[in-house]
Amino acid sequence: MLHVHNASVFFSARDGRVVHALDRATLDIDANSVVVALGASGCGKSTLLNAIAGFLPLSDGSITLDGQPVDRPGADRGVVFQKDTLLPWKSVLDNVALGLKFAGVPARDRRERANELLRMVGLDGFAHSAPHELSGGMRQRVGIARALATDPKILLMDEPFGALDSLTREQMQELLVDVWARTGKRIFFITHSIEEALFLGTTVVVMSPRPGRIVARFDLDFVRRFAQERDVRAILSDPRFAELYDEIRNLVHRPHDRSHEGGDRPQ
Numbered sequence: 480m481l482h483v484h485n486a487s488v489f490f491s492a493r494d495g496r497v498v499h500a501l502d503r504a505t506l507d508i509d510a511n512s513v514v515v516a517l518g519a520s521g522c523g524k525s526t527l528l529n530a531i532a533g534f535l536p537l538s539d540g541s542i543t544l545d546g547q548p549v550d551r552p553g554a555d556r557g558v559v560f561q562k563d564t565l566l567p568w569k570s571v572l573d574n575v576a577l578g579l580k581f582a583g584v585p586a587r588d589r590r591e592r593a594n595e596l597l598r599m600v601g602l603d604g605f606a607h608s609a610p611h612e613l614s615g616g617m618r619q620r621v622g623i624a625r626a627l628a629t630d631p632k633i634l635l636m637d638e639p640f641g642a643l644d645s646l647t648r649e650q651m652q653e654l655l656v657d658v659w660a661r662t663g664k665r666i667f668f669i670t671h672s673i674e675e676a677l678f679l680g681t682t683v684v685v686m687s688p689r690p691g692r693i694v695a696r697f698d699l700d701f702v703r704r705f706a707q708e709r710d711v712r713a714i715l716s717d718p719r720f721a722e723l724y725d726e727i728r729n730l731v732h733r734p735h736d737r738s739h740e741g742g743d744r745p746q
């Protein structure tokens with residue numbers, strides 16, 4: 480279980496103001512679940528993900544992964560960003576195997592595991608290509624394979640498909656559902672797309688504008704249905720899908736009442 484308890488983050492901005500980015504967020508991510516965070520730009524989604532990744536410290540609250548406090552990056556969390564962070568001078572295979580190298584896995588085992596992951600993400604035959612020879616969607620596939628290489632307990636994905644064209648994005652969503660169904664990894668996923676959230680999440684959490692607070696939670700089963708039935712159209716035409724879309728849309732775009740809260744403040 481990944482357990483985020485009352486997590487708050489304040490940043491000191493350059494102009495001296497203190498930015499209250501995340502406000503007492505509490506969230507559990509169980510095995511086999513895909514938790515998707517939605518919210519207006521700047522509401523603290525990446526701040527929450529970066530704290531779970533161990534890239535930034537909480538100002539208050541706690542995060543534990545299977546009982547262990549999270550206070551630094553670790554191989555038990557695999558991260559995929561919107562912009563790929565592949566090393567351009569290394570082959571696709573070596574990029575995927577990088578984390579295994581740091582973990583001291585012997586070269587032959589690294590190659591075997593990386594090849595197996597490349598097959599899983601549909602990149603058979605591209606092991607020796609350079610990242611610049613791949614399309615954006617293919618590079619994100621490499622990013623997913625790389626994040627899975629150390630067999631992390633959770634995948635953290637910050638708008639991983641946000642820069643892709645709509646057709647590639649759909650293909651990547653289907654790939655992710657496949658990876659999830661095969662590996663049973665828990666996933667924390669950030670998106671601006673309500674449709675993507677409904678399609679991929681076993682849970683969708685909606686965050687308020689700054690200071691980011693989790694204001695609603697929906698437990699869904701569209702992704703399980705897709706993993707079993709493989710029928711996107713049936714899901715998209717389900718009346719419940721449209722109802723939830725509207726409900727979440729209203730929440731995301733609702734003006735936020737900040738009169739009862741401490742917002743940002745001068746230092």
Ligand SMILES: Nc1ncnc2c1ncn2[C@@H]1O[C@H](COP(=O)(O)OP(=O)(O)OP(=O)(O)O)[C@@H](O)[C@H]1O
Nearest residue numbers: 490491492498500519520521522523524525526527
């Ligand atoms: N290092 C930092 N220093 C100061 N302020 C920061 C820092 N990082 C983030 N912020 C501020 O904290 C708030 C939350 O940022 P965050 O990136 O978490 O939002 P987000 O919901 O992920 O936004 P988007 O959807 O646009 O990516 C924003 O107002 C941002 O400007």
